[in-house]
Amino acid sequence: MSSVDSRTKLAGHNRLELLIFGLADDQRFGINVFKVREVIRCPKLTDVPKAASSVRGIADVRGHTITIIDLSDAIGGPRMSPEDVKEAFVIITEYNRAVQGFLVNSVDRIVNLSWKEVMPPPTGTNTSNFLTAVARVDKALVEIIDVEQIFSKVVGTREEISADVLQQVSGLASKECIALVADDSLVARNQVRNTLKQMGLETVLATNGKEAFDTLRRWADDSPEQLDRVALVISDIEMPIMDGYALTTQIRRDPRLKSLYVILHSSLSGVFNEAMVENVGADRFIAKFHPDDLAKVVAEALRNRPQHLVETK
Known part of the structure; x- marks a missing residue:
C-alpha cells in the first residue's frame, strides 16, 4: 500500500513511473507502473482455439486464468518464436476491469518522469497507431503503448448502450x-x-x-x-x-x-x-x-x- 500511495502522489503532481521493456527489434517501450501487477518469466501456455494471432494462450498465474498477448504481434511487429517465448517475460497488468499479460522480450527498469516530458507520437511511423505518446529516456525514445487500441483489435469492445x-x-x-x-x-x-x-x-x-x-x-x-x-x-x-x-x-x-x-x-x-x-x-x-x-x-x-x-x- 505504501507503493500504491507513492504512485498516487506522482499522478497527483502530473508525474508517472514507466516500466521500460523491449520487443523483438530492441526498440524500447513503456507502460505505466501503476497498471502493472507483477513481471514474471513466461509460464506454461495453453492454446486458445480460433483466437487472434497475438493471443499466445492462457496461463494459470497464482490461481487465476490470464490471457497472454504477444505485444509485438499486436502492434504489427514480428510474432515471437516458440523458442523466444520460453525465454520471454510476461507483464501482468490490470486494464479496463480485467487482468491480462503482455509477452515481451526483455524488461529494463522503472523511470520517473513528468507528463510534461511526454509528447504525442510522431505521425507516419509503423507503430504510430498503437502509441499514445513518446518520452526521451537516456537520450533514446521510449514509445508508450496505447493499450485501449490493442484491446480493441485483439479482444474487441462493446460500444452500444444496452x-x-x-x-x-x-x-x-x-x-x-x-x-x-x-x-x-x-x-x-x-x-x-x-x-x-x-x-x-x-x-x-x-x-x-x-x-x-x-x-x-x-x-x-x-x-x-x-x-x-x-x-x-x-x-x-x-x-x-x-x-x-x-x-x-x-x-x-x-x-x-x-x-x-x-x-x-x-x-x-x-x-x-x-x-x-x-x-x-x-x-x-x-x-x-x-x-x-x-x-x-x-x-x-x-x-x-x-x-x-x-x-x-
Missing part, C-alpha cells in the same frame, strides 16, 4: 449541450464520442489535458456562449503534457470554469482513485470502458445541469 439503459438516459441532452472529451487514445476518444452520440450529446475532442484546458480558456475569453453549452468534461487520467488530475485542478482554480462537472474516466484501477477524485475536485470517477456505466454517469451530470442555456442561433 436498450434498457438507453431508454433511461434518452432525451436528457438538449441540442445546446456539448461535452468536452480529453483522452490521448484515439480508440478511447471514439468510444466515448460514440456512447455520447447515442444519447444525443455533441462532443468536442482533445488529445491531452493542456489542449482541453486551452480550449476551455479560449471559450471563456472569446466565446462565453460556447462555454455555457458545456454540460460536462470527461477526461482520461494518463495523458502527455497535462494529465487528468492536473486538468481538473486547473479547472477548479479558474473562477470561470470551476463549476464545470468533471468526470475522470480511466483504465487505472485501484482504491486510490476515489481519494484522488476528491483531492483534485472532480465530481466522479468511472473505470473504462463500459458504455452503460458511462451513460448513467453522464445522465446524472445532465440531470444536475443548470437550466439556463444561451440560445444558439
Whole structure:
C-alpha cells in the first residue's frame, strides 16, 4: 500500500513511473507502473482455439486464468518464436476491469518522469497507431503503448448502450449541450464520442489535458456562449503534457470554469482513485470502458445541469 500511495502522489503532481521493456527489434517501450501487477518469466501456455494471432494462450498465474498477448504481434511487429517465448517475460497488468499479460522480450527498469516530458507520437511511423505518446529516456525514445487500441483489435469492445439503459438516459441532452472529451487514445476518444452520440450529446475532442484546458480558456475569453453549452468534461487520467488530475485542478482554480462537472474516466484501477477524485475536485470517477456505466454517469451530470442555456442561433 505504501507503493500504491507513492504512485498516487506522482499522478497527483502530473508525474508517472514507466516500466521500460523491449520487443523483438530492441526498440524500447513503456507502460505505466501503476497498471502493472507483477513481471514474471513466461509460464506454461495453453492454446486458445480460433483466437487472434497475438493471443499466445492462457496461463494459470497464482490461481487465476490470464490471457497472454504477444505485444509485438499486436502492434504489427514480428510474432515471437516458440523458442523466444520460453525465454520471454510476461507483464501482468490490470486494464479496463480485467487482468491480462503482455509477452515481451526483455524488461529494463522503472523511470520517473513528468507528463510534461511526454509528447504525442510522431505521425507516419509503423507503430504510430498503437502509441499514445513518446518520452526521451537516456537520450533514446521510449514509445508508450496505447493499450485501449490493442484491446480493441485483439479482444474487441462493446460500444452500444444496452436498450434498457438507453431508454433511461434518452432525451436528457438538449441540442445546446456539448461535452468536452480529453483522452490521448484515439480508440478511447471514439468510444466515448460514440456512447455520447447515442444519447444525443455533441462532443468536442482533445488529445491531452493542456489542449482541453486551452480550449476551455479560449471559450471563456472569446466565446462565453460556447462555454455555457458545456454540460460536462470527461477526461482520461494518463495523458502527455497535462494529465487528468492536473486538468481538473486547473479547472477548479479558474473562477470561470470551476463549476464545470468533471468526470475522470480511466483504465487505472485501484482504491486510490476515489481519494484522488476528491483531492483534485472532480465530481466522479468511472473505470473504462463500459458504455452503460458511462451513460448513467453522464445522465446524472445532465440531470444536475443548470437550466439556463444561451440560445444558439
